Each structure stands twice: as C-alpha cells, then as structure tokens.
Amino acid sequence: MIFRHAEEVRTAHPGLAAGALHATGVDGAADVEARVADHTARALARLADGPESRFPEVLAWRRTFARTGLRPTQYRCASESLLRRLRKEGSLPRIHPVVDLCNAVSVAYAVPIAVIDADRITGPLLEVRPAHGDEEYTTFDGRTEHPAPGEVTYADSAGRAHARRWTNRQSGHSAVRDGTRRILVVAEAMHEGGADTVARVLETLADELGAHWPVTPVTSLLTDAAPEFTLDDTARVR
Template identity: 65%
Template sequence: MRFRHADTIWATFPELASGALYATGIGAAADTGPRAAAYTARALARLADTTEGEFPEVLAWRRAFSRMGMKPTQYRCASESLLRRLRKEGTLPRIHPLVDLCNALSVAYAVPVAVLDVDRIAGPLLEVRPAAGDETYTAFGGGVERPAAGEVTFVDSAGRAHARRWTHRQSGHSAVGEHTRRVLVVTEAMHDDGAEAVSDLLKTLQEEVAAHWEAVTESAVLTGAAPDFVFGD
C-alpha cells in the first residue's frame, strides 16, 4: 500500500512536515498507561504556564485552517482538541493502548497524530487531498457524511474518506479497536520546527511500539520531494 500527500497539498502548504509509521502485530493487551502518563505530564507542565491557543504548533494549524476557509476555533486540529480537553479535565480518555500512547505523544509534541486500522483502508493508495465531493465518510456514531468538494481529507482507493477537515476528525470506519492488528500512524506539523518535531516523534513512537509489542515496523519522514510511503505487502 502507498500513503502520500497530493502534490497540490505540498504546493499549498510548503511548510508541512509529515511522517508515517506502519506496524503489524499490534494488539489490545499491552499496558501503555505509564508511558502515556509520562508524555501527558510533559503537556500538562507546558499547559501550567499558558493555554494551548498560545502554542506555536497550534497557531500554525489555526493559520492553515484559516487558509482553507474554516474558522479555526470552530474546527480545531486534533492535537489542539486533545490539549484543550487535557487542560480542562487533567486527563485523556482511555481508548486502546496504541491510541492512548499516540494521543499522549500528540499532546506532548502538540501536533496531530492519526492512527488508522490498515485492514479497513482500501488500497493500493491512501492520499491526503482535496475531496472531489463524492467521497463517503463514516462518523464514529455510524452516520455517513460527504465531505464537500475541496475539503482536505484522507481518501482511499474506494473513495472512502478517513478524515474530516484534514486533521480535525478521523473516521469511525478505520478506527483502531480490539480487532486491529495492522496500523498506519501519520503525524503532521505546520510550525517552524515541524520537521524536527515530526522526526523526533516518529523515532519515539517506533521505540515505544517496539517496547510494547512484538511488532514489525516501517517508517518514513515525508517531503514534497519524497512524498510517498510504501508499506506492507
């Protein structure tokens, strides 16, 4: 399978930094709680001095959302939403060991981290691109939506959208659960030091996955010059 950002995305958002990791052998029995708590504590320490709305990582995504014609405080990127929840509640929900770990890394680095069940994605291509308007998106509640033409989303080869408004909300169709064994994790940043943050987050995630699962992993940092991540069989 191949994951990539369309050329038009790189042209419109040259500041984008992205990385992807594929892992097989993931299960729901691992205990990532202590490590997730350590990364969450890093975010809480940062939130003690300011709000997430002042973070350069969040402000960069707000600018990107504004450029896409969206009100950034109405549609927040996933990392901002998690940070906001963490600031208000002091904790993050427990969903799945890998999702919990990735959510904790997302708040620690203040950048979006998407986790998708590969077996729920129709290959051979998953592409971040503007929607054509005929894609289908399944919400977590089971309802079916159609992203508007031009909305940036993750689209597979069957025309299924796996996100709404790029990094705002993932799809319930490819959500990780008890059945999941193969995952694709994508992290994306827009701020000045985004490339360094993405590279460091990717390395950290690969180490954590190796420590908690007997998993086989592949990863890559993506750029406009090298936008493709080919993974799996």
C-alpha cells in the same frame, strides 16, 4: 499500498512536515498507562505556562485551517482538541492502548497524529487530497457524511474518506479497535521546525510500540522530494 500527500496539498501548504509509520502485530492487551502518564505529564507541564492556543504548533494549524476556509476556533486540529481537553480535565480518555499512546505523544509534542487500522483502507492508494464531494465518511456513531468539495481529507482508492477537515476528525470506519493488528500512523506539522518535531514523534512512537508489542515499526519522513510511504510486509511481527 502507498500513502502520500497530493501535489496540490503540498503546493498550497509549503510548510507541511509529515511522517508515517507502519507496524503489524499490535493488539488491545498492552499496559501503556505508565508511558501515557509520562507523556501527558510533559504536556501538562507546558500547559502550566500558558494555554494551548499560544503554542506555535497549534497557531500554525489554526492559520492552515483559516487558509482552507475553516473557522479555526470552530474546527480544531486533533492535537489542539486533545490539549484543550487535557487542560480542562487533567487527563485524556482511554480508548485502546495504541490510540492512548498516540494521543499522549500527540499532546506531548503538540502535533496531530492519526492512527488508522491499515486493513480498513482500500488500496492501492491512500492520499491526503482535496475532496471531490462524493467520498463517503463514516462517523463514530455510524452515520455517513460527504466531505465538501475541496475539503482536505484522507481518501482511499474506493473513495472512502478516512478524515474530515484534514487533521480535525478521523473516521469511525478505520478507527483502531480490539481486532486491529496492522496500523498506519501519520504525524503532520505546520510550524517552523516541524520536520524536526515530526522526526522526534516518529522515533518516540517507534520506540514505544516496539517496547509494548512484538513489532518492528517502519518509519519515514515525507518530503517534496520523497512524498510517498509504502506499506508493505517489512513491518512484520518480531
């Protein structure tokens, strides 16, 4: 299966920096609390100097949302939402060890990170592209929605939408759960220096996943020259 950003998305958003990670062999049993605490402490230290709304990483996504016709204070990218919750409540919700780790790394670097159950994607292609309007998106409470035509979404070969409003909200259909064993993780940034940030995010996540599960993650930076990431059997259990 191939993951990529459609050419029209890259053309419309030349500042996009993205990277992907694939790993097989995760489960819900690992204890990631210490590492989650370390990463969230880093975010809290930064928040002590000012709210997330001033972060360059967040401002860049707000500008991106505005360009796509969304009100950026109504629809926030996932990392801004997490940072906002962390600032107000002092902690992040606990969902699943893999998700908790990705959320903690997301706030530490202030960029949105999607973590998807790869076995819930219908291949051979998962593409970040403008919606046609007939894609099906499943909410976390089981309702079906249809992204508006032109809305940027993660769409698979069966026409299922795995996100709404690009980095705003993931799908309940492909959310990581207790039975998840194979994951696709995507980090996306729009700020100046975003490629370096995404590279550090991928390195951090690969190290964390490898330390907590018997996995050997495969990662790749995605660029205009090399926009595709192939999920294959190289991401095996150790």
